[in-house]
Amino acid sequence: MADTKVYRAGTTAPVNIAVVKYWGKRDAKLNLPTNSSISVTLSQADLRTLTTASCATAFAEDSLTLNGELSDISGARTQACFRELRARRAALEASNAALPKLSTMALKIVSENNFPTAAGLASSAAGFAALVQAIANLYELPDSPADLSLIARQGSGSACRSLFGGYVAWRMGDKADGSDSKADLVAEASHWPSMRALILVASAAKKGVSSTSGMQQTVATSGLFKERIERIVPDNMISMEDAILNRNFAKFAEITMRDSNSFHACCADTFPPIFYMNDVSRAAIRAVESINAKAGKTIAAYTFDAGPNCVVYYLEEDKGAVLGAFSETLGSTSGWKAGVGSQSGVLDETVAEILRDGVTRVIMTGVGEGPIKTDEFLIDANGETAKR
Amino acid sequence: MADTKVYRAGTTAPVNIAVVKYWGKRDAKLNLPTNSSISVTLSQADLRTLTTASCATAFAEDSLTLNGELSDISGARTQACFRELRARRAALEASNAALPKLSTMALKIVSENNFPTAAGLASSAAGFAALVQAIANLYELPDSPADLSLIARQGSGSACRSLFGGYVAWRMGDKADGSDSKADLVAEASHWPSMRALILVASAAKKGVSSTSGMQQTVATSGLFKERIERIVPDNMISMEDAILNRNFAKFAEITMRDSNSFHACCADTFPPIFYMNDVSRAAIRAVESINAKAGKTIAAYTFDAGPNCVVYYLEEDKGAVLGAFSETLGSTSGWKAGVGSQSGVLDETVAEILRDGVTRVIMTGVGEGPIKTDEFLIDANGETAKR
Numbered sequence: 001m002a003d004t005k006v007y008r009a010g011t012t013a014p015v016n017i018a019v020v021k022y023w024g025k026r027d028a029k030l031n032l033p034t035n036s037s038i039s040v041t042l043s044q045a046d047l048r049t050l051t052t053a054s055c056a057t058a059f060a061e062d063s064l065t066l067n068g069e070l071s072d073i074s075g076a077r078t079q080a081c082f083r084e085l086r087a088r089r090a091a092l093e094a095s096n097a098a099l100p101k102l103s104t105m106a107l108k109i110v111s112e113n114n115f116p117t118a119a120g121l122a123s124s125a126a127g128f129a130a131l132v133q134a135i136a137n138l139y140e141l142p143d144s145p146a147d148l149s150l151i152a153r154q155g156s157g158s159a160c161r162s163l164f165g166g167y168v169a170w171r172m173g174d175k176a177d178g179s180d181s182k183a184d185l186v187a188e189a190s191h192w193p194s195m196r197a198l199i200l201v202a203s204a205a206k207k208g209v210s211s212t213s214g215m216q217q218t219v220a221t222s223g224l225f226k227e228r229i230e231r232i233v234p235d236n237m238i239s240m241e242d243a244i245l246n247r248n249f250a251k252f253a254e255i256t257m258r259d260s261n262s263f264h265a266c267c268a269d270t271f272p273p274i275f276y277m278n279d280v281s282r283a284a285i286r287a288v289e290s291i292n293a294k295a296g297k298t299i300a301a302y303t304f305d306a307g308p309n310c311v312v313y314y315l316e317e318d319k320g321a322v323l324g325a326f327s328e329t330l331g332s333t334s335g336w337k338a339g340v341g342s343q344s345g346v347l348d349e350t351v352a353e354i355l356r357d358g359v360t361r362v363i364m365t366g367v368g369e370g371p372i373k374t375d376e377f378l379i380d381a382n383g384e385t386a387k388r
Numbered sequence: 389m390a391d392t393k394v395y396r397a398g399t400t401a402p403v404n405i406a407v408v409k410y411w412g413k414r415d416a417k418l419n420l421p422t423n424s425s426i427s428v429t430l431s432q433a434d435l436r437t438l439t440t441a442s443c444a445t446a447f448a449e450d451s452l453t454l455n456g457e458l459s460d461i462s463g464a465r466t467q468a469c470f471r472e473l474r475a476r477r478a479a480l481e482a483s484n485a486a487l488p489k490l491s492t493m494a495l496k497i498v499s500e501n502n503f504p505t506a507a508g509l510a511s512s513a514a515g516f517a518a519l520v521q522a523i524a525n526l527y528e529l530p531d532s533p534a535d536l537s538l539i540a541r542q543g544s545g546s547a548c549r550s551l552f553g554g555y556v557a558w559r560m561g562d563k564a565d566g567s568d569s570k571a572d573l574v575a576e577a578s579h580w581p582s583m584r585a586l587i588l589v590a591s592a593a594k595k596g597v598s599s600t601s602g603m604q605q606t607v608a609t610s611g612l613f614k615e616r617i618e619r620i621v622p623d624n625m626i627s628m629e630d631a632i633l634n635r636n637f638a639k640f641a642e643i644t645m646r647d648s649n650s651f652h653a654c655c656a657d658t659f660p661p662i663f664y665m666n667d668v669s670r671a672a673i674r675a676v677e678s679i680n681a682k683a684g685k686t687i688a689a690y691t692f693d694a695g696p697n698c699v700v701y702y703l704e705e706d707k708g709a710v711l712g713a714f715s716e717t718l719g720s721t722s723g724w725k726a727g728v729g730s731q732s733g734v735l736d737e738t739v740a741e742i743l744r745d746g747v748t749r750v751i752m753t754g755v756g757e758g759p760i761k762t763d764e765f766l767i768d769a770n771g772e773t774a775k776r
Contacts, residue, residue, distance in 0.1 A: 222653075223615065223616075223619070223620040223623075223646070223650060224612040224615050224616060224620070224650060224653055224654075224657075226615065227611065227612050227614065227615035228611075228612060231611070232611040232612070235611075254659075257659070257660075258611070258659050261656055261657050261658075261659065261661045262611060262612060262657050264656055265610075265612055265653040265654065265656040265657035266612075266653065268649055268652055268653040268656055269612075269649050269650050269653035270649075271642075271645070271646050271649065272645075272673070272677055273649045273673060275670050278667055278670075279666055279667045282663050282666075285660070285661060289660055
């Protein structure tokens with residue numbers, strides 16, 4: 001009798017924001033990086049991708065729907081994820097004849113972000129982490145998060161770090177086949193649970209130079225980049241792990257800011273130069289500097305990915321000073337949670353004006369957990385995309 | 389009989405805009421740089437400092453008036469210039485008793501720029517070059533421009549390059565006393581007379597971080613800077629001299645742009661980061677890229693000093709394409725000379741809009757000569773500052 005069942009599994013996966021940045025591939029096909037990196041996984045209560053993976057003999061072909069739009073899945077990266085996951089499922093089926101032959105069925109994946117795509121908010125990281133975890137759940141693979149991170153990495157490099165919660169390293173590895181280039185837990189979220197992040201969304205427009213293309217231009221043309229990957233990042237990795245393990249915020253913050261600066265410096269040194277930060281981003285840096293100066297110690301750290309949004313890391317105990325300074329200026333911007341006070345006189349008036357004009361929303365979040373299995377499905381029991 | 393005469397001499401001196409940048413001192417007292425640099429001397433028809441140096445027994449104390457305001461001359465840099473020049477004059481007087489004892493008289497210096505001070509237009513370079521040359525003229529020193537450049541360097545590092553016209557290198561030297569850190573002619577203006585510069589003045593406001601302070605912060609904190617001074621700049625020096633000697637504009641342009649990018653990358657990598665360029669500067673880069681793309685070859689090069697102004701180098705033969713693209717957008721901005729056409733459709737509309745909003749004036753100029761002795765005095769025969 002033919003298997004007419006629709007198999008389903010779901011997961012959510014988090015965004016991660018690097019504090020030691022990934023920028024540069026040594027192998028573009030396998031997404032092998034020129035350097036290791038470290039990120040903080042952000043809470044899924046605020047930012048997450050929700051993905052349902054399903055398969056059925058009735059499905060004609062593999063498909064992926066992202067935020068209501070059918071995605072092109074013919075790309076090598078998505079295909080690599082599908083192929084790797086199917087191979088693992090096929091191995092299980094080969095060793096246990098009782099298992100349904102899911103590896104032979106077409107996959108239907110539906111995915112939704114609760115934040116704008118491609119605005120520099122690491123949506124591809126959460127997206128590929130969720131894709132891989134959802135299919136792994138569907139296939140009931142026994143693989144560990146580190147094992148799955150090897151697959152997610154082939155979809156989008158930084159996605160490998162979203163397989164874990166808390167504080168996560170991506171060890172670059174040195175094998176040519178990439179089998180040792182994967183995510184590694186530095187510390188659980190519970191080790192340092194008071195870490196918070198305030199995201200200043202400077203633009204929700206699609207960015208100019210994609211990070212995939214940008215980082216390869218940097219590798220090919222920046223004269224300063226070699227120094228970053230050979231000396232700066234290895235030093236930052238050691239210091240950052242130490243800062244996290246010892247919950248040393250001042251050290252964590254300084255390395256975060258310096259590493260972000262170093263990354264954007266290499267972008268500016270690319271030929272032609274790549275600029276992800278704009279005048280609003282630079283005003284956010286000045287704001288963080290003012291907050292720290294006012295506090296007389298480092299209580300806030302800025303970092304920027306491949307876009308103008310500023311992520312400000314701070315600790316729960318300093319929320320009054322950090323959030324207060326920003327909400328004084330950005331109080332009428334959407335995204336503030338209840339109970340945020342306001343601190344006048346911290347930000348320079350020019351800085352405040354640029355932020356007021358350029359920040360379109362804020363997101364208040366903090367360190368969080370890795371992918372969470374869910375029964376909230378975006379595909380119904382008949383294999384139809386659920387109406388929402 | 390007492391000598392009651394007022395002795396006067398005058399000079400003009402040019403601005404120079406580096407194509408391989410000076411950034412970083414290995415000795416802050418002597419203004420010894422971490423790397424060599426190369427600049428183009430700009431025409432004094434458009435940008436110059438006019439300085440009159442005078443001395444008389446009647447003058448009570450040394451003074452310097454700059455653009456109508458008395459300057460503080462107590463700083464070590466100005467004092468070093470006065471001291472060095474007086475010592476040279478004193479040596480002449482010691483060997484020839486017939487010479488008036490100018491070295492014992494107070495100096496009165498009056499200086500005027502025909503462009504805004506401290507707006508990133510290298511005013512200190514022209515200013516110190518003029519100061520040194522004017523006093524050298526007053527003292528009738530036999531020193532060569534290279535000799536005088538040693539003195540001007542102690543006033544403001546890049547001033548040493550304004551003692552020559554044309555294409556000028558500042559050889560960093562390696563002696564501890566700085567006696568080999570001086571300007572050197574790469575080629576006369578007449579060697580490559582078709583070099584032009586269009587300056588897009590993005591702001592005439594005083595800049596935030598002075599270059600003196602900024603470059604020392606970079607030396608102290610940028611992890612990438614070492615690579616710049618040890619490898620990038622030495623390579624650029626060799627390539628740039630070759631490009632100039634062979635009048636190879638495409639090569640000249642690429643090194644100019646890459647070196648400017650590398651310098652600003654090191655500023656961005658400074659902790660805390662230094663940003664001289666703003667969104668207007670970045671739009672100017674995109675404009676130059678569009679002009680080159682449209683031409684199908686490199687006919688324009690951008691470079692930025694320690695401020696947001698863009699200097700665009702191009703050749704006279706390409707003025708139609710280069711000036712035309714900018715004047716289409718900036719036609720109503722002041723500073724255009726007669727006969728500039730306009731080329732539509734070259735610049736992206738977003739870029740054009742940012743330039744229109746942010747460029748306050750343009751300056752059209754080109755390669756020019758070094759200091760020129762003048763009888764146009766800012767101090768009258770009685771030693772009074774001339775009313776103008």
